[in-house]
Amino acid sequence: MMLLEIDNLSLNFRTRSGVVKALEDVSLSVGRGETLGVVGESGSGKSVLSFAVMGISDAAATVSQGAIRFEGLDLLKAGPSDLDELRGAEMAMIFQNPRTALNPIRPVGRQIADVLLRHAGVTRAQAQDKAVEMLARVRIPDPERRAKAYPFEMSGGMCQRVMIALALACSPKLLIADEPTTGLDVTTQAAIMDLVGELARESRMATLLITHDLGLAAERCDRIAVMHAGHVVEVAPTAELFARPRHPYTARLISTTPRPGASLAALEPIPGSLPDLRGELAPCRYSARCHLYQAECDAGPLPRQDDNGRMVACRRPA
Amino acid sequence: MPVLVSLVLRRLLGALPSIAAVVVVTFVLTRALPGDPAAYFAGPAADAQSVEEIRRKLGLDKPLPVQFLAYLGDLAQGEMGTSLITGQPVSADILARLPASVELTLCGLALALAVSLPLGVAAATRPGSWVDHMARVISTAGVSLPVFFTGLLLVYIFYYLLGWAPAPMGRLDLFASAPTTITGFYLVDSLITGQFATFRAAAAQLVLPALTLGLFALAPLTRMTRASMLGVLGSDFIRTARAGGLSRGTVLVTYALRNALLPVVTTLGMVFSFLLGANVLVEKVFAWPGIGSYAIEALVASDYAPVQGFILTMAIMYVGLNLMIDILYGLIDPRVRIEA
Numbered sequence A: 001m002m003l004l005e006i007d008n009l010s011l012n013f014r015t016r017s018g019v020v021k022a023l024e025d026v027s028l029s030v031g032r033g034e035t036l037g038v039v040g041e042s043g044s045g046k047s048v049l050s051f052a053v054m055g056i057s058d059a060a061a062t063v064s065q066g067a068i069r070f071e072g073l074d075l076l077k078a079g080p081s082d083l084d085e086l087r088g089a090e091m092a093m094i095f096q097n098p099r100t101a102l103n104p105i106r107p108v109g110r111q112i113a114d115v116l117l118r119h120a121g122v123t124r125a126q127a128q129d130k131a132v133e134m135l136a137r138v139r140i141p142d143p144e145r146r147a148k149a150y151p152f153e154m155s156g157g158m159c160q161r162v163m164i165a166l167a168l169a170c171s172p173k174l175l176i177a178d179e180p181t182t183g184l185d186v187t188t189q190a191a192i193m194d195l196v197g198e199l200a201r202e203s204r205m206a207t208l209l210i211t212h213d214l215g216l217a218a219e220r221c222d223r224i225a226v227m228h229a230g231h232v233v234e235v236a237p238t239a240e241l242f243a244r245p246r247h248p249y250t251a252r253l254i255s256t257t258p259r260p261g262a263s264l265a266a267l268e269p270i271p272g273s274l275p276d277l278r279g280e281l282a283p284c285r286y287s288a289r290c291h292l293y294q295a296e297c298d299a300g301p302l303p304r305q306d307d308n309g310r311m312v313a314c315r316r317p318a
Numbered sequence B: 001m002p003v004l005v006s007l008v009l010r011r012l013l014g015a016l017p018s019i020a021a022v023v024v025v026t027f028v029l030t031r032a033l034p035g036d037p038a039a040y041f042a043g044p045a046a047d048a049q050s051v052e053e054i055r056r057k058l059g060l061d062k063p064l065p066v067q068f069l070a071y072l073g074d075l076a077q078g079e080m081g082t083s084l085i086t087g088q089p090v091s092a093d094i095l096a097r098l099p100a101s102v103e104l105t106l107c108g109l110a111l112a113l114a115v116s117l118p119l120g121v122a123a124a125t126r127p128g129s130w131v132d133h134m135a136r137v138i139s140t141a142g143v144s145l146p147v148f149f150t151g152l153l154l155v156y157i158f159y160y161l162l163g164w165a166p167a168p169m170g171r172l173d174l175f176a177s178a179p180t181t182i183t184g185f186y187l188v189d190s191l192i193t194g195q196f197a198t199f200r201a202a203a204a205q206l207v208l209p210a211l212t213l214g215l216f217a218l219a220p221l222t223r224m225t226r227a228s229m230l231g232v233l234g235s236d237f238i239r240t241a242r243a244g245g246l247s248r249g250t251v252l253v254t255y256a257l258r259n260a261l262l263p264v265v266t267t268l269g270m271v272f273s274f275l276l277g278a279n280v281l282v283e284k285v286f287a288w289p290g291i292g293s294y295a296i297e298a299l300v301a302s303d304y305a306p307v308q309g310f311i312l313t314m315a316i317m318y319v320g321l322n323l324m325i326d327i328l329y330g331l332i333d334p335r336v337r338i339e340a
């Protein structure tokens, strides 16, 4: 059994201007100690997916089908108190915007201590000490003093590290990291990712690493899932994905990423943009942008081929 | 918190010009009002000569600048002149009556807060529910009803029709005796001295006028609490708190409400200063012996000194109020405290 299993998950948002089909038939799984990368353009549904796993979707969201299982427990059917026990302790999340993701009027150390107090069965003083220790682990200088600071007194990168300390405080089994290192300098970025990797090895923590940075994904992930407009279009072990992308979108995505040795001319943007997720959508949401598109692509649901841990949702895969 | 102290000092200094302006304006205004106090106090039967004599005695025959200087000199010694109606120093009159007004206002505000905060929070956590609709109805009704009308309506229903409330005749009915004065607040004094019958009588008298003021304050406070909570509940850090598995109470109170309180405190300050004004009408309706009714009686009699004293007191209370709001703000929000 995998640690996290997402089966055929579809999620919609009710909005004034219609129903946004933000996720459709998403299936993914993450094993213990594994790092799964999730890549895709802005708006492809990466954050929506991670919120759904954490059970913190917006009120306007409804899951129309599918299941999310964590250690066999169906999260979509679990009661709120069961979920509260899991959240923060067994599974934790690093949010995309560290500045706004922290409570502006509560000292950052207290915010970490709050989570520890809730889950770790410690006293307030112990929680505070542990919070300082966590701040030190994410390489915040002078953690004692910083624990008493408010988010507005810190730089963006510093808030990012607080966010990471907050997520890792209870040594979760699953870490969802939504762009954990954007806004950090290269050295800190490496140090943070090393820390995450260390925890992953030590305590077999699984990581869902959401990123725009294909380079980072290539370096840190065991497998990578590619998302486009609410679909998972391809999943493959990292090396294979880069060596032989099968979905045309994956291939485009890789060719738009600067690499050493590649000429700048090869860096062409992906044509077109994400489709509007409201209203009718073609079975393949990439078809309007695809250079391989043919009429047969519009015929019914996409076939999904699974072989040797590879999946691609395309009628004309490479 | 030395930062907070310096903030307070700076605010106090900043308020001095406004207080000075209030002093000048009230002086000029009261002199410009129609009516001649000398004639009023000489009585309708008096001849021109005795009116002149009273005028001289009151110092009203001197040129305005001289009168103003004399007024300033008195103020500097804490003197606000003498009321012609009561024959007492205005400062003594106001000090004696201020607790009645403050007790009433605070009770009204406490009632309003006790209802509006939970109601606003409940409405924001369940938008579109019946609580939310109720909050909306209350906010709309509260704004559209003028305060003297609510006052009269409450008296009509609860005194005249139902007979549940005592007659709207001041702070105590005829049979109760005032508690020993310690703070001047009847509720507090009667409790301290253990005069529980007095406490009950005072509370019974207080309910309707406090309710009138409370209803008036309820609408803006509920509306602001709801709007502010809605905004905060949708923000990223609430999502973080939920992702940390924090209990619903912690998320709602420690994380959401404390943040949502900032605009509510601002509204509270505004509402409070409206209440200072609304007080005048409510005191009239309920024959409440506060400074509002004192000022009205003086105004009718062209009695300058109490009117000036009243306005000055209001101005000082207004400044003090804003100061308290600033301090509250600083206590809630570290950004105010630290960046100041």
Ligand SMILES: Nc1ncnc2c1ncn2[C@@H]1O[C@H](COP(=O)(O)OP(=O)(O)OP(=O)(O)O)[C@@H](O)[C@H]1O
Pocket (backbone or CB within 6 Å): A013, A015, A020, A022, A040, A041, A042, A043, A044, A045, A046, A047, A048, A049, A058, A060, A096, A277
């Ligand atoms: N509350 C909501 N109501 C309506 N639509 C929403 C809501 N939240 C997200 N969406 C839509 O869902 C889609 C996926 O958004 P999501 O935030 O998951 O993208 P993302 O892949 O995380 O992008 P980024 O890389 O910029 O973070 C977008 O089209 C977005 O507009």
Ligand SMILES: [Mg+2]
Pocket (backbone or CB within 6 Å): A046, A047, A048, A096, A178
């Ligand atoms: Mg996102």
